[in-house]
Every structure is written in structure tokens, then in C-alpha cells.
Amino acid sequence: MDEATRLVELIPRLRRYARALVGDRATADDLVQDTLERAWAKLHLYRRGTDLRAWLFTVMHNVHVNRVRAARAVDSLDDEMPELAQRGTQSDGLLVRDLDRAISRLPADQRAVLLLVTLEEMSYEEVARTLGIPIGTVMSRLSRAREKLRAMMLGQPPAAKLKLVK
Amino acid sequence: MSDQPITEADLQAYVDGRLPEERYKAVEAWLATRPEESERIAAYRRLAHEVRSAYETMLSEPVPPRLAHAASRRGQWRRAAAVAGWIALGIAIGGPAGWHVRPERTVTQAVPDPAVFARRAAVAHATYSPEVRHPVEVGADDEQHLVNWLSKRLGVKVRAPKLDDAGMSLVGGRLLPGENGPVAQFMYQSQNGRRLTLYVRTEASRNRETAFRYARENNVGVFYWIDREVGYALASADLSREELLRLANLVYKQLES
Numbered sequence: 001m002d003e004a005t006r007l008v009e010l011i012p013r014l015r016r017y018a019r020a021l022v023g024d025r026a027t028a029d030d031l032v033q034d035t036l037e038r039a040w041a042k043l044h045l046y047r048r049g050t051d052l053r054a055w056l057f058t059v060m061h062n063v064h065v066n067r068v069r070a071a072r073a074v075d076s077l078d079d080e081m082p083e084l085a086q087r088g089t090q091s092d093g094l095l096v097r098d099l100d101r102a103i104s105r106l107p108a109d110q111r112a113v114l115l116l117v118t119l120e121e122m123s124y125e126e127v128a129r130t131l132g133i134p135i136g137t138v139m140s141r142l143s144r145a146r147e148k149l150r151a152m153m154l155g156q157p158p159a160a161k162l163k164l165v166k
Numbered sequence: 167m168s169d170q171p172i173t174e175a176d177l178q179a180y181v182d183g184r185l186p187e188e189r190y191k192a193v194e195a196w197l198a199t200r201p202e203e204s205e206r207i208a209a210y211r212r213l214a215h216e217v218r219s220a221y222e223t224m225l226s227e228p229v230p231p232r233l234a235h236a237a238s239r240r241g242q243w244r245r246a247a248a249v250a251g252w253i254a255l256g257i258a259i260g261g262p263a264g265w266h267v268r269p270e271r272t273v274t275q276a277v278p279d280p281a282v283f284a285r286r287a288a289v290a291h292a293t294y295s296p297e298v299r300h301p302v303e304v305g306a307d308d309e310q311h312l313v314n315w316l317s318k319r320l321g322v323k324v325r326a327p328k329l330d331d332a333g334m335s336l337v338g339g340r341l342l343p344g345e346n347g348p349v350a351q352f353m354y355q356s357q358n359g360r361r362l363t364l365y366v367r368t369e370a371s372r373n374r375e376t377a378f379r380y381a382r383e384n385n386v387g388v389f390y391w392i393d394r395e396v397g398y399a400l401a402s403a404d405l406s407r408e409e410l411l412r413l414a415n416l417v418y419k420q421l422e423s
Binding site: 041067071103118154 | 174175177178179181182184206209210213214216217218220221222224225226227229230232233234236237321322346347368370
């Protein structure tokens with residue numbers, strides 16, 4: 001199977017991850033589109049026979065980091081502009097909304113690890129390669145992300161309960 | 167072996183079902199005597215399941231056409247789209263004025279990206295500069311708002327250069343769709359109604375710089391250049407090449423980052 005066919009097959013997974021990562025559909029699809037275009041431009045860097053999925057998620061990670069950086073650069077100009085309306089949330093269920101909110105409040109690097117492990121069910125080695133970080137960092141980010149998510153879904157600050165134990 | 171201490175990494179791998187059988191049993195035994203830890207790990211498993219089911223529908227949704235296109239034969243698709251857009255505009259606005267579209271050239275030959283850029287700027291100029299009542303979306307009287315809005319949408323700091331000394335005053339600006347995202351267009355006008363537009367887009371590769379290039383698309387002259395992350399094209403149907411070059415120099419000096 002050639003790369004183009006596999007690329008098309010992977011779009012739903014890219015969309016799912018992007019949707020969870022950025023919190024709304026329109027932005028997620030923009031991210032996927034940028035990723036696909038970047039992937040085409042960089043396809044010569046992909047080594048045939050290696051894991052195309054991992055490579056694509058690496059491309060998406062880099063595109064996402066650049067987009068976030070660019071958005072942050074103009075945030076300071078934003079004093080009088082109203083926030084962009086949150087899109088796509090009405091059609092999603094309550095659980096998605098709560099999870100979205102909680103996931104969006106995780107630090108970006110923890111969020112990426114959590115979603116690659118949970119949604120993509122990548123091994124820790126794959127996550128480390130995809131994000132270009134050591135495996136120990138994957139484990140600590142995963143652990144912190146899970147604890148924060150748990151605390152948010154329970155409505156209490158992380159580890160507060162442990163501190164209160166006398 | 168199972169007498170090794172249970173680490174946090176073991177617990178995470180337990181949640182993800184990534185432990186070898188023996189280790190898995192060791193963790194289970196360890197958790198059995200620790201209700202708080204056991205509760206915490208159960209919550210992680212529940213959350214993982216919830217996260218998966220929350221976004222599961224994304225896998226069965228039909229892929230939006232724009233993404234399918236981006237994934238397959240990107241080059242052909244983008245060229246075809248550019249040509250289709252150009253032909254449509256040629257028919258819509260250029261046709262009666264006798265513009266000549268040469269699809270044989272654009273279809274058979276890969277058009278270098280900068281040429282597409284100049285053409286898009288020319289088309290945008292030809293589309294909006296004849297407008298009497300709605301040449302811009304946001305007027306120059308609200309310049310700060312205009313600039314903030316366009317900067318926000320493009321994701322880079324955008325400024326409207328001051329060309330009053332050269333006899334061109336800012337009319338305002340608008341947001342346009344581009345190949346790689348939103349594009350900004352500023353419009354200027356002289357006292358006798360000659361118009362000039364500055365087309366601003368973000369560049370995919372951020373480290374390029376080019377010299378001024380000139381292109382003429384139908385009756386629209388365009389000077390265009392790339393300054394790292396931003397591409398600029400200054401277009402006018404009313405100015406000579408020399409006048410346009412002088413203005414391009416002014417714009418370049420003011421916007422140099």
C-alpha cells in the first residue's frame with residue numbers, strides 16, 4: 001500500500017487526536033489540514049517501511065507547537081477583541097464537554113502524552129519517539145496528567161486529599 | 167521479579183495494560199492492601215475509558231472533503247483549485263473586459279508558488295478595488311481594531327504602513343481566504359481615486375527572504391516579496407511600474423522586521 005492511501009486511512013485518527021488536543025472541531029480540522037500539507041512537503045524525509053502513523057503524529061505535534069506559538073505571539077494584541085466563540089460544543093455530549101474542559105486545562109506537554117497513550121494507545125517508547133522526549137519524561141507527564149484529570153473530574157485540586165490526611 | 171518495589175511507572179503501565187503477566191499480578195497484590203491507591207488507579211482506568219468513548223465518534227465520521235483533498239495528490243489539487251478560481255474570476259469579472267485566461271499554461275505546468283502568490287494578490291486587487299460602497303470590511307477610522315483583528319486571524323503581527331507622504335491614504339482592510347490560511351488585504355487610495363492594495367499572508371517556511379519580484383497579471387501590476395514568516399504583494403491597476411516600485415520600497419522599509 002502506498003503512502004497516499006495510508007495517509008487517507010489515518011485521517012480519522014489524526015482528527016480524533018486533534019479534536020481532543022485543541023478542543024473544537026474547526027481548529028482541529030485546520031490542524032489536520034496543516035499536518036497533511038506539511039506531511040506531503042516532507043514526505044521525502046519519511047523512511048519507507050518505518051511507522052507512518054508515528055511519523056505523522058510527530059509532524060502533527062510540530063505543526064501544533066508552531067501554531068500555538070504563533071497564536072501566543074499575537075495574544076498581547078488582543079485587549080479589545082472578544083474571544084472567539086467556542087464552536088462545536090453544542091453538538092457534543094455532556095461527558096465530552098466536561099472532559100474537554102478538563103483536558104484543555106492540562107499543561108500542553110502533559111496533554112499530548114495522555115492523549116497519545118489513551119486515544120492512540122501508543123506504547124511509551126512510541127510516545128517518546130513521537131514527541132522527541134525521554135521515556136522517563138513520558139512516564140512522569142502521564143502520571144501528572146492523570147492525577148490532574150482525576151482531580152478536575154472530581155472537582156478538587158490535585159493531591160489536596162493526600163495533604164489533608166493527618 | 168515480583169519482589170521488586172512497585173513504582174509509579176508500574177502503576178501507570180498497569181492502567182494501560184502494558185505489564186507482563188507476572189508484574190501485573192504483583193501490582194494487583196500490592197493494590198489489594200492499599201485501598202487509597204487502589205481507588206486512584208481504578209479512577210485512572212475509568213477516565214481512560216471515558217476519554218476513549220468521548221472521542222470515539224470522530225473515527226466513524228466522514229472525512230471532510232478538504233482533508234481528503236489535502237491527503238491525496240496535494241499538488242494537483244491545489245493547482246486545479248487555483249486554476250478553477252482564476253477561471254471563475256476571469257469569467258465573473260475579467261470576461262467582459264476582455265481578459266485572457268491561459269489555462270493551457272497553468273494546467274500543464276507546475277506554477278511556482280511565488281507566481282501563484284502574485285496572481286492571487288492581483289485577483290484580490292481586481293475583485294475589491296473597483297468596489298465603491300464596500301471596498302473594505304473595516305475602515306481606516308478604526309485602524310487599531312483592524313490591525314488587531316487581522317493580526318489575530320493571521321497569527322502574526324500585521325501593520326498597515328503609512329503611505330500618506332506618497333499620496334496614498336489608508337481606506338481600510340479585509341480578511342480573505344488563502345491557500346495556507348487567512349490573508350489580509352489593506353487598501354489605499356490617492357486623492358484622485360487611484361487605488362493600491364497590500365496583500366499580506368503568512369509563509370509556510372519561515373526562513374525565506376526574497377528580493378522584490380514584479381509580475382503583471384492582466385492589467386494589474388504586482389511587486390511581491392517574502393520577509394521571513396510573512397509574504398507581501400503590493401498591487402495596483404492604476405499605477406505605473408515605477409510608481410509601484412517606489413511604494414513597494416516605502417512599504418518594505420516600514421515593515422522590515
